[in-house]
Amino acid sequence: MTSGELLTMEKISKQFGATQALREVSLTVRAGHVLALIGENGAGKSTLMKILSGAHAPDSGVMHLSGKPYAPTGPHDARMAGVGMIYQELNLAPDLSVEDNIMLGQEPHLFGVRNRSQQRAQVRRVLDLLGHPDLRPETPVRELSIATQQLVEIARALASDSRVLVFDEPTSSLTRHDVEHLFAVIRKLRDSGYGIVYISHFLEEIRQVCDCYAVLRDGQSVGEGELAGTSDGEIVSLMVGRKVSDLFPTVPHQPGETLLSLATISGERSPEDVSLELRRGEIVGLAGLIGAGRTELLRCLFALDPVRNGTVKVAKLTIRHNTHSRIRAGLGLVSEDRKTEGLAQIRSIADNLTYSRLQPYSTAGWLNLSKRTNSVMDWMKRLQIKAQSPEQTIGELSGGNQQKVAIARVLHQQADILLLDEPTRGIDVGTKSEIYRLMGELAAEGKAILFVSSYLTELMAVCDRLGVMSGGRLRDIRPTSEWTEESIMSIAVAR
DSSP: OOTTEEEEEEEEEEEETTEEEEEEEEEEEETTEEEEEEOOTTSSHHHHHHHHTTSSOOSEEEEEETTEEOOOSSHHHHHHHTEEEEOSSOOOOTTSBHHHHHHTTOOOEETTEEOHHHHHHHHHHHHHHTTOTTSOTTSBGGGSOHHHHHHHHHHHHHHTTOSEEEEESTTTTOOHHHHHHHHHHHHHHHHTTOEEEEEOSOHHHHHHHOSEEEEEETTEEEEEEESTTOOHHHHHHHHHTSOOSOSSOOOOOOOOSEEEEEEEEEESSSOOSEEEEEETTEEEEEEOOTTSSHHHHHHHHTTSSOEEEEEEEETTEEOOSSHHHHHHTTEEEEOSOIIIIISOTTSBHHHHHHTTOOGGGEETTEEOHHHHHHHHHHHHHHTTOOOSOTTSBGGGSOHHHHHHHHHHHHHHTTOSEEEEESTTTTOOHHHHHHHHHHHHHHHHTTOEEEEEOSOHHHHHHHOSEEEEEETTEEEEEEEGGGOOHHHHHHHHTOO
């Protein structure tokens, strides 16, 4: 290892059955630097990090940490050696205190008796380092916000004297303010000499917080370097293996007659008094902060949540408030939570894609499986879903391919009104571009799309009209060309 290198991974390979997940991948993490680990879903990032964290053993290759051979036997061994992982899904004990979560598994003790005073001093040290001396160690974690819980995860890694920290999609559940605070913490850790690996699908985030990058594609290292002087187009081209001239492809479409009308829709808590019209061939976006009521509005529209008052009309006909009626009227929802609500992870692609509409394959109560398989294969081809077969389980697919199955399901059920809740969250840039193109094609076919996203760049690039929600209310809606990011945020944060 050369001076400044905290971690090196050299020619790491890993195979699962017939799948070669990693092929001679090399990675270097330097002290005082933030390395962006970039790649499409399925590129090998997760497998590489599981090897780093001790969850998997490599088939070949070597690792060095602080100049010494590094071969962890498990996640606890990796943490004790100095590698801290901060995952997208927080891994905390909600009923334990901040202090007990930070020190869990590494409590100072003598002859089996915990040294509380030493533990409290260690917790105070790491909270001071993070710039949060105000966080009370005795507070139960369940009482903290998601952003503060994430700080507890970081503190736990620091308490074990980790020098290499891995942040895996850390901003997916954070507000814009919390993201800025997290970035300030990461910069402080970088300036203190920590080596940081930052995994994200948002190039804007990477630009803000990272110094250098490494790109994986199909389980191989395909590029690395300093971010300064490297364009987004060059990085995306490395990710997808081809030149990408337009991340937001434009498909011409023309809004037609009104298809969906909402009049003073109010839920039990949110939304509040929302009225909106959606036309055929139109993409309408909804911006707003977390908790603004956007998801709650879509759930009320799809009759998943109760409605206190208001009416929903499709083609001027009022429809009953139950999900079956909404599906029959042509509504289809792609949930923001695809893992627990949007898809059945242990069922096959074929099951997930067709469960909401089995009639085309049913005769006298019998299911024609071969006919269904042929139809599913056609949908997989249309949406470019990468899988071994229609019978592969959803849980085995990458996030981007899971999302394509969720979209294919609502198209298969012949929905004319698509309610898309964060459809590009947690998927790679290449797949996002495919979904943007698909949305444009669907609008050109006459579908009406209501699109919720926390990513302002995609809302402004894809939508025909854009509305902003705050406090459960739709505060303003107008053509996208009349908005700026600043005007959107000024309304989103207003009380």
